[in-house]
Amino acid sequence: MTKQLFSAKFRAHTNIALIKYWGKRNKELFLPVTNSLSLTLDAFYTDTEVEFDTSLTSDVFYLDGVLQNDFHTAKVSRFLDLFRKEANRPNLFATVRSINHVPTAAGLASSASAFAALAGACNLALDLAIDTQTLSTFARQGSGSASRSLLGGFVEWHKGQGDDSASSYAEVFDDADWDLAMVFVIINRQAKKVDSRLGMEHTNETSPFYELWPREVAKDLEKIKPAIKAHDIDTVGTIAEHNAMKMHAMTIAANPSFTYWEPGSIEAMQIVRRLREEGISAYLTMDAGPNVKVLCRASEAERVKAAFVSRFGEEQIVIAKPGPNAYPLDKE
CATH class of the missing domain: 3.30.70.890 (GHMP kinase, C-terminal domain)
Structure with a gap:
């Protein structure tokens, strides 16, 4: 079988919540207890490249150039599964290379920018044409705050209704084009x-x-x-x-x-x-x-x-x- 590659590279910026997200009502779908509102910022960001490769038998994950262990790779694989399901390609594995231009896990929203960038890259690589609102519901399932990092300016993440994943999405509230x-x-x-x-x-x-x-x-x-x-x-x-x-x-x-x-x-x-x-x-x-x-x-x-x-x-x-x-x- 001829090897096929489907790849894309995306950048997403961190966001800092002014009205905080602190609590899930559904841990599997990352559905929040409340709405939240954030400001996306230009100084910190993540660049992520995804390369789906028909010759791979499992996913491979590099963070800041370092090959990650099974535990961290499994988290990325679960996220990739959302896009594999959407593309109806359950056995299409990928190499993910992510560079954090922000300290990782230091309370500076690196997971938000990381999963937003990965969501954008997957959407583009697999030519899924998922609209931004829907894509925010995918990003949310990697890191809740990632739903907001897909968008610029002031962004509101809606908590949604019940266990309906589609109703919990992010949208721009204000473009923040003022003295801020x-x-x-x-x-x-x-x-x-x-x-x-x-x-x-x-x-x-x-x-x-x-x-x-x-x-x-x-x-x-x-x-x-x-x-x-x-x-x-x-x-x-x-x-x-x-x-x-x-x-x-x-x-x-x-x-x-x-x-x-x-x-x-x-x-x-x-x-x-x-x-x-x-x-x-x-x-x-x-x-x-x-x-x-x-x-x-x-x-x-x-x-x-x-x-x-x-x-x-x-x-x-x-x-x-x-x-x-x-x-x-x-x-x-």
Whole structure:
């Protein structure tokens, strides 16, 4: 039989949720308990190439040039199965090469950009022509937040209804084409000690605050949406910061308690509050990791960065602007 190859390469950018996703109602389909809303950013991204090869007998996965073990490859294979099923090619295996231009598993949304890029590459390589909304339901099943990384600007991920996978998708809420930036304060580039999924499940199962979470998210979304449309960064930032703190309060109240914060995280929080005292619109958000992200005006981003450089160093501070939709790359 003649060997056949079907390949494509895609880039997707990370997104940072301003209204957090923290909890699944269906673990197999990655259906969330609540809607969430994020900002896609240009500074961090993943480039992924997939090559379906009729001569392969199993999938092969390289991350940052390193061949991955069976455990990590199995996760990618389960994701590829979604596209093999769609293409009606159950025995068409692939080599996946993924390069993270973002620290992996450090709370900087590397899994979101990684699975969004892989989804885009699979769709193109197999000529499936899946529309973006539907493709977001595929990406979601690799990493929930990946549904949002397919799209640029402010993106809302809808929780959907019941166990209907098609109703839980992402769509652009606002193009973020205004005076907006996010400054990343990278406290620790190493993989976090508590995996996001495990931390999420533990919080949902043991934190007494979790029953309040869906109502709080609904209220925060209702307030933040008009503020985004009005380009009101102070209201957007205030709501986003409070939402993040409520998420982390749930982890602290879990049993046993845990936190993603490190001493440097708290120092960064204090710097953010000092910036506000100086009249700078600066608001923090944090995900499942120690790194702090500061929402601010793009016109004030260099001043915000300077406030952190003396403590954390130039190489630890990155300014990001709103990022684009995921897109195909020409293969070298």
